[in-house]
Amino acid sequence: MKRIAVMTSGGDAPGMNAAIRAVVRSGLHYGLEVYGIFHGYKGLCEGKIRKLNRYDVTRIISRGGTVLGSARYPEFAKKEVREIAVKQIRDLGIDAIVVIGGDGTYRGAQALSEMGIPTIGLPGTIDNDISSTDYTIGFFTAMQTVVDSIDKLRDTSMSHKRCSVVEVMGRHCGDLALYAGIAGGSEFIITPETGFDKEQLIEAITNSNKSGKRHAIVIVTENMLNVLDLSKEIEEKTGFETRATVLGHVQRGGDPAAFDRVLATEMGEYAVDLLVKGKSGRAVGLKGMEYVDYDINFALNKKREIPNKRYGLVGRLK
Ligand code: F6P
DSSP states (O other), X not given: OOEEXXXXXXXXXXXXXXXXXXXXXXXXXXXXXXXXXXXXXXXXXTTOEEEEOGGGGTTGGGOSSOTXXXXXXXXXXXXXXXXXXXXXXXXXXXXXXXXXXXHHHHHHHHHHHHTTOOEEEEEBOTTOOOTTOSSOBTHHHHHHHHHHHHHHHHHHHHHHTOEEEEEEOOTTOOHHHHHHHHHTTOSEEEOTTTXXXXXXXXXXXXXXXXXXXXXXXXXXXXXXXXXXXXXXXXXXXXXXXXXXXXXXXXXXXXXXOHHHHHHHHHHHHHHHHHHHTTOOSEEEEEETTEEEEEEHHHXXXXXXXXXXXXXXXXXHHO
C-alpha cells in the first residue's frame, strides 16, 4: 500500500473536514501518499483528484462543510459509470479509498470494493441513520443547531401564545427530531418511529391550550407530512394560533461540535489503520465506547436498532 485517497459524498455534514484531516495526517504518518477526490463520485469519474499534503488540511478540523466538496450522483449505480471511476483510480496508482458519507456513499463504496478497489466507509451524515454505528459524524452538531432554533422559536411562541410546528431533517430517521426535541423541551415529537396520530395530537393541544399553557412546540421529522397543512388544521380545530417553520439546510451547516471532531478524527485514524492492516470493504462505527468495523454489505443491510426506552420516555412526557 503506497497511495490512498479520501473523498466525501452525499449531503455534507459538520465533522467531515475533521475526518479528511485525520485520514491525510494518519496516512502521511504511515509514509503513504494521500490524494483528495473532489466532489464525490462525480468528481472521481471526472478525474478531479489531486495529491494532498499536511498543510492542505491545516485548521480544517474546526470548519463545517467539506473542503473536498460533495455531490449526489445517482449515475454511479450504473456499471459503465463505475468503470470510468475504476480506470481513474488505477491510472493514478491509487491503492485504496476512504469514503465519508451516508448510505448512498456506502453503496458506491461496496460496488467499488466488488470491482477490486479496496474501500473503507466512514459514517458522515446529520441523519444518524446508519445502523452500523451508534452515532454518525455531524449528528451532534446538527442536533445543537436544531435545539438553538427550538429555543428561539419558544421565545416568540410564548410571547404570542402560539403553537409552533417545526420540521426537522433526518430523511426517514427520527433521531435528529427526537434528540433535539427532547433537548429543546418540546411538547410533541413526531417521528417515523413513533408514528403519528393526528386526532391524538389535536386533542392533546386542545387540552394543553385549555389548561392555560402559553405555547406548544411540535417537532416533526421531514417526509412524514406537510407542516403547513398540519399547522392550519391545528389552528382551525384547536383555536390555538399556529405557525410552521421548516428548518431546512441550515441544519447541515456550522462549525462541528467537539464531539463530532473527536468522532471524525478517531474514525479517520481507524480507517487508515484498517487499510494498513490490509482490510477492505469495511464500514467503521462507534458501538458503545468502542470503534468497530463491519463488512460494508452487512452494514448496509443491518436492521436499525430503535431505542424503545427513549421513545417511551417521549410518550410519558406528553
Ligand atoms: O442526508 C442528509 C440530508 O440533509 C437529509 O436530512 C435530507 O433529507 C437530505 O439530505 C436533503 O438532501 P439535498 O441537500 O440533496 O436536498
